[in-house]
Amino acid sequence: MSNKAIRVVQYGLGPIGSAVARHIVERDGVELVGGVDIDRAKTGRDMGEVIGLDSLLGFPVVNDLALVMERTAADVVMHTTGSFFDIFESQLVEILKAGLDIVSTSEELSFPWLAHPDAAARIDAAARQAGKTVLGTGVNPGFLMDSLPLNLTAICQRVDRIDVTRRMNASLRRGPFQAKIGSGMTVADFMLNMENGRMGHIGLPESMGMVFSTLGKTMVKYESGVEPLIADSPVTTDYFEVQAGQVRGLKQVARGYTPDGEFMTLTFIAALDEKEDGDTILITGKPDLEVRLRGTNGDTATVAIAVNAVHRVLDAMPGLVTMRDLPIVTIW
Numbered sequence: 001m002s003n004k005a006i007r008v009v010q011y012g013l014g015p016i017g018s019a020v021a022r023h024i025v026e027r028d029g030v031e032l033v034g035g036v037d038i039d040r041a042k043t044g045r046d047m048g049e050v051i052g053l054d055s056l057l058g059f060p061v062v063n064d065l066a067l068v069m070e071r072t073a074a075d076v077v078m079h080t081t082g083s084f085f086d087i088f089e090s091q092l093v094e095i096l097k098a099g100l101d102i103v104s105t106s107e108e109l110s111f112p113w114l115a116h117p118d119a120a121a122r123i124d125a126a127a128r129q130a131g132k133t134v135l136g137t138g139v140n141p142g143f144l145m146d147s148l149p150l151n152l153t154a155i156c157q158r159v160d161r162i163d164v165t166r167r168m169n170a171s172l173r174r175g176p177f178q179a180k181i182g183s184g185m186t187v188a189d190f191m192l193n194m195e196n197g198r199m200g201h202i203g204l205p206e207s208m209g210m211v212f213s214t215l216g217k218t219m220v221k222y223e224s225g226v227e228p229l230i231a232d233s234p235v236t237t238d239y240f241e242v243q244a245g246q247v248r249g250l251k252q253v254a255r256g257y258t259p260d261g262e263f264m265t266l267t268f269i270a271a272l273d274e275k276e277d278g279d280t281i282l283i284t285g286k287p288d289l290e291v292r293l294r295g296t297n298g299d300t301a302t303v304a305i306a307v308n309a310v311h312r313v314l315d316a317m318p319g320l321v322t323m324r325d326l327p328i329v330t331i332w
Contacts, residue, residue, distance in 0.1 A: 006310060007074045009034035010051075011095065013042055013061060015174045016105060017080035018051040019303045024078070025053065027307060029332070034068035035061040069098055076310055079104035083202040085112070085119045092123055096130040101313050103306050107202040109136025111146070111322050114209030114219070124320035133316040137309050137323055139301035140166060141203035144293075145266050146210040147323040149281050152289060153215070159285040162211065165267040169274040170249055174299060175239035181270045182228060182247040183240045190228045190247045200226055201268045204254035208264060214324050217258050224254040229271045237272060248272040305329060 008030050010021040017037075024032045025048075035047040040063075042050045048057035062068060065077075077095045079102050082088050088106045095102050112120035127134045136142070145164045153159050170178050180199055182190040193199040204224055212219045231248040234241070242248050249271020256264040279296055283289040312326040323329065 005029055005031040007031050007033045009068055009074045009077045011036045011077045011079045012081035013037040013050055016302060020078050020080060020306055021051045023303050023307050033072045033074055036065050037061055038063050065094055065098055074100055076101040078306060083107045085116050089119055093126050096126050096132055101132045102134045103309050103313055104136050105138045105302055105306055106136055107141055110141040111206040111210035115205045120320060127320055128318045131318045133313050133318055134320045135309055135313045137305055139298050139305060141206045142323050143305055144279050145207035150211060150214050152283055156283060157286045159283055161284045162264045163282040165280045167276045167278060168270040169277040170270045171237045171272045178239050181249045183272055184242045185247045187228055194226055200250055201252050204266050207266060208254055208256045210322060210324055211264055212256060217263060219256050220259055221257040226250055226252045235272045242272060
């Protein structure tokens with residue numbers, strides 16, 4: 001890479017996208033040159049105002065990437081709009097047609113070949129045709145339950161199974177995240193929303209798929225389940241007032257099996273007023289490993305890993321890539 005600042009467009013200006021944009025402004029080596037969002041309350045306003053800066057940036061938020069490209073050149077898009085392929089696939093194609101590399105925090109993109117092989121093939125083909133690279137990343141999926149455990153296996157002579165548990169005090173997280181885990185719902189409403197498939201943690205199949213594929217394991221069965229965690233007493237956050245008996249969060253567990261039996265278990269616990277907060281990776285083998293992390297705030301870490309990955313993506317070969325395909329992403 002040259003010493004010239006990398007020109008970045010922020011596509012999606014929700015809480016995470018705005019945080020990514022603010023971090024780009026404060027980082028050396030990158031320059032924020034555009035912002036895209038379909039929210040009419042944001043379009044037309046100065047980008048600095050929309051993302052919460054104390055100063056203006058001198059260009060407006062627009063609802064179409066083409067309007068950014070008419071005004072300025074760019075190198076890469078930071079894409080932070082939605083978790084699901086039916087929301088973001090057309091957006092990625094639009095960005096690739098504009099000739100830009102992509103770093104996305106869309107969970108289903110992080111390793112899509114297990115759950116969405118056809119959509120993954122389409123994005124990969126579009127990226128190769130454009131000569132550009134697409135990466136799906138984040139703290140989870142993208143790191144804690146997949147690429148970090150994979151890196152830890154480098155010091156193992158044998159791996160018999162992998163267990164990863166992420167436990168989060170969601171009272172410290174943003175409002176949309178607290179809503180996504182069912183805060184304040186009745187148990188009946190929680191179960192109904194989970195059946196619709198648009199609530200809870202997205203990414204367990206993607207993390208499982210990355211680990212199995214990278215280690216050359218054959219997955220003969222994948223299963224997952226979720227249960228609500230109920231408040232024993234009232235819980236109040238900046239966004240919710242949860243009464244005793246209402247949902248304060250959830251526990252999701254995914255299991256992956258080889259022909260020899262269960263090989264990987266992923267446990268995701270996120271709840272308001274959760275007393276434990278941290279991540280544990282257990283690798284059973286030779287040697288047995290236990291790694292515990294504290295302080296991995298999901299929002300801060302997602303912003304960091306997305307921005308830190310930009311250099312690797314710009315240097316990568318064209319196509320749809322994952323964190324396992326890139327050199328180790330580090331701060332720069």
